[in-house]
Amino acid sequence: MNGLGFVWREAVAGLRRNVTMSVAMMLTTAISLGMLGAGLLAVRTIDRTQDLYYSQLAVQVALDEPTSAGDPDCGSPVCRGLRDQLQADPLVAGVTYESRDAAFQRFLRIYAGQSILQLVRPQSLPATLRVTLKDPTRGDAIVQEFSTRPGVRNVVDQRRLVEDLFTFLGSVRNAAFGLASVQALAALLLISNTIQVSAFTRRTEVGIMRLVGATRWYTQVPFLIEAVITGVVGAILATGGLVLGKLFFIDRLLSGRLISNAIPAVGMSDVLLFVAPLLIVIGAVIAAATGYVTLRLYVRS
Amino acid sequence: MLRLENVSKIYPTSARPALDDVSVDVEAGEFVFLIGPSGSGKSTLLRLLLREETPTRGSVYVANWNVARLPNRKVPKLRQRMGCVFQDFRLLPTRSVADNVAFALEVTGKSEHTIRTVVPEMLELVNLTGKADRMPAELSGGEAQRVAIARALANRPLVLLADEPTGNLDPETSDDIMLLLDRINRAGTTVVMATHDRQIVDAMRRRVVELHLGRLARDDARGVYGARR
Ligand SMILES: Nc1ncnc2c1ncn2[C@@H]1O[C@H](COP(=O)(O)OP(=O)(O)O)[C@@H](O)[C@H]1O
Numbered sequence: 343m344n345g346l347g348f349v350w351r352e353a354v355a356g357l358r359r360n361v362t363m364s365v366a367m368m369l370t371t372a373i374s375l376g377m378l379g380a381g382l383l384a385v386r387t388i389d390r391t392q393d394l395y396y397s398q399l400a401v402q403v404a405l406d407e408p409t410s411a412g413d414p415d416c417g418s419p420v421c422r423g424l425r426d427q428l429q430a431d432p433l434v435a436g437v438t439y440e441s442r443d444a445a446f447q448r449f450l451r452i453y454a455g456q457s458i459l460q461l462v463r464p465q466s467l468p469a470t471l472r473v474t475l476k477d478p479t480r481g482d483a484i485v486q487e488f489s490t491r492p493g494v495r496n497v498v499d500q501r502r503l504v505e506d507l508f509t510f511l512g513s514v515r516n517a518a519f520g521l522a523s524v525q526a527l528a529a530l531l532l533i534s535n536t537i538q539v540s541a542f543t544r545r546t547e548v549g550i551m552r553l554v555g556a557t558r559w560y561t562q563v564p565f566l567i568e569a570v571i572t573g574v575v576g577a578i579l580a581t582g583g584l585v586l587g588k589l590f591f592i593d594r595l596l597s598g599r600l601i602s603n604a605i606p607a608v609g610m611s612d613v614l615l616f617v618a619p620l621l622i623v624i625g626a627v628i629a630a631a632t633g634y635v636t637l638r639l640y641v642r643s
Numbered sequence: 644m645l646r647l648e649n650v651s652k653i654y655p656t657s658a659r660p661a662l663d664d665v666s667v668d669v670e671a672g673e674f675v676f677l678i679g680p681s682g683s684g685k686s687t688l689l690r691l692l693l694r695e696e697t698p699t700r701g702s703v704y705v706a707n708w709n710v711a712r713l714p715n716r717k718v719p720k721l722r723q724r725m726g727c728v729f730q731d732f733r734l735l736p737t738r739s740v741a742d743n744v745a746f747a748l749e750v751t752g753k754s755e756h757t758i759r760t761v762v763p764e765m766l767e768l769v770n771l772t773g774k775a776d777r778m779p780a781e782l783s784g785g786e787a788q789r790v791a792i793a794r795a796l797a798n799r800p801l802v803l804l805a806d807e808p809t810g811n812l813d814p815e816t817s818d819d820i821m822l823l824l825d826r827i828n829r830a831g832t833t834v835v836m837a838t839h840d841r842q843i844v845d846a847m848r849r850r851v852v853e854l855h856l857g858r859l860a861r862d863d864a865r866g867v868y869g870a871r872r
């Protein structure tokens with residue numbers, strides 16, 4: 343293409359003509375894309391956490407005191423009956439039994455060294471039947487059906503317990519997206535304004551171009567390239583910010599002993615291979631679209 | 644070559660028509676003065692030919708183009724075949740003389756090779772070979788207008804439109820420019836020049852089209868500026 347060198351030189355000259363504005367435009371773009379990227383990472387992490395939890399969650403059928411007492415292997419008729427009925431249910435994928443002693447051992451492991459241990463006796467823990475479902479969202483049906491059976495203390499759908507947590511995480515994510523879109527709007531307006539200013543400063547040049555018969559390629563594409571460079575540089579800065587954020591904030595936050603097993607880590611590949619290319623494409627496309635609309639609306643072709 | 648048929652132009656912001664039912668026909672190779680007092684519609688007529696404006700009524704033809712009906716994307720092609728110069732030269736202050744001429748070729752997609760051969764040719768035509776590397780600020784008015792003419796001719800236009808090209812020049816310099824335009828016209832380029840300089844028109848004895856308040860007042864094959872002032 344003949345005019346490629348020309349439009350490129352003009353675009354770079356345009357960015358350098360008003361360095362302050364160009365930098366402001368890139369930073370605003372970077373911040374909005376950074377927030378968008380953080381939002382995307384949050385979604386990915388929340389989804390993974392959800393997967394991790396839901397695969398481990400089950401419906402727990404806790405047995406009452408008489409049925410729990412002294413039964414290491416679900417040998418009592420009541421327990422066996424319940425287990426058989428659960429296994430026969432078409433919703434159920436599998437049933438495992440945890441005796442009162444096994445539950446107490448697990449309790450000891452989890453709370454090793456903590457004062458709560460002094461308060462707990464094996465007798466205060468129930469034996470449970472852990473029920474995994476073919477469709478994990480159908481816990482309600484089991485709760486309904488088995489809560490009132492003889493020998494059952496209560497039935498708890500663990501999924502219900504964590505649902506509130508995920509609802510909360512979901513709203514955090516939505517808030518991140520909301521902020522990102524307000525910020526993105528600011529970036530759009532700034533890009534649009536910069537193009538208008540840029541076109542105004544170059545009006546003599548563009549006027550002469552039009553008079554001698556330059557096509558839109560020469561009169562408008564430099565402004566578009568200017569905008570796209572801004573978008574891409576903004577995306578690269580945003581990626582840099584996310585990498586720093588991961589190394590110095592997320593990694594430290596998630597490395598705590600309690601939380602490290604609970605939430606999967608955010609990998610460098612999530613930032614560089616998943617979020618970064620998305621941000622670059624989004625940055626470039628949005629900047630180009632803004633540039634195009636601005637030229638259409640405010641600048642004579 | 645150029646034809647206006649019953650052209651009227653009313654700018655949205657003014658009540659009086661800038662052009663009122665004007666018909667003019669210009670043959671290839673002609674030299675035409677477009678005269679009339681300030682505000683009579685000379686610039687408007689030239690802008691219609693360049694498709695800087697569209698007529699309110701009537702048709703405008705340049706060569707085979709129906710100018711007013713031309714789709715936007717074909718306007719650059721039209722303008723590439725029309726050179727134009729103005730009273731204020733309109734040179735790019737940050738580019739040298741040679742680069743100002745090269746600019747017209749560059750933004751219309753000409754090759755490096757073409758640019759390297761055409762620019763010196765044009766500078767020679769307007770007698771500025773020695774000043775190729777000067778900046779516009781270092782030129783006299785006459786020199787600046789000659790650079791503008793070189794730029795206007797770089798794409799080998801069918802027509803050269805000149806809107807008061809001597810308006811900012813002293814009489815001697817104006818005469819130089821007129822000699823140059825005459826030479827260009829004799830080499831085959833159609834020239835339409837808007838002016839209200841009586842001396843120039845009287846000296847050249849070329850076709851005169853006179854506008855008065857937007858109406859065609861006179862069209863003489865070998866005219867003078869006229870008694871009326
Ligand atoms: N862009 C414009 N908008 C409104 N009125 C205009 C515009 N350009 C010219 N005019 C009016 O049209 C008339 C003709 O102007 P113009 O063609 O510039 O005349 P000339 O070049 O002969 O001095 C004048 O009354 C002028 O005020």
Ligand SMILES: [Mg+2]
Pocket residue numbers: 685686687806
């Ligand atoms: Mg005028």
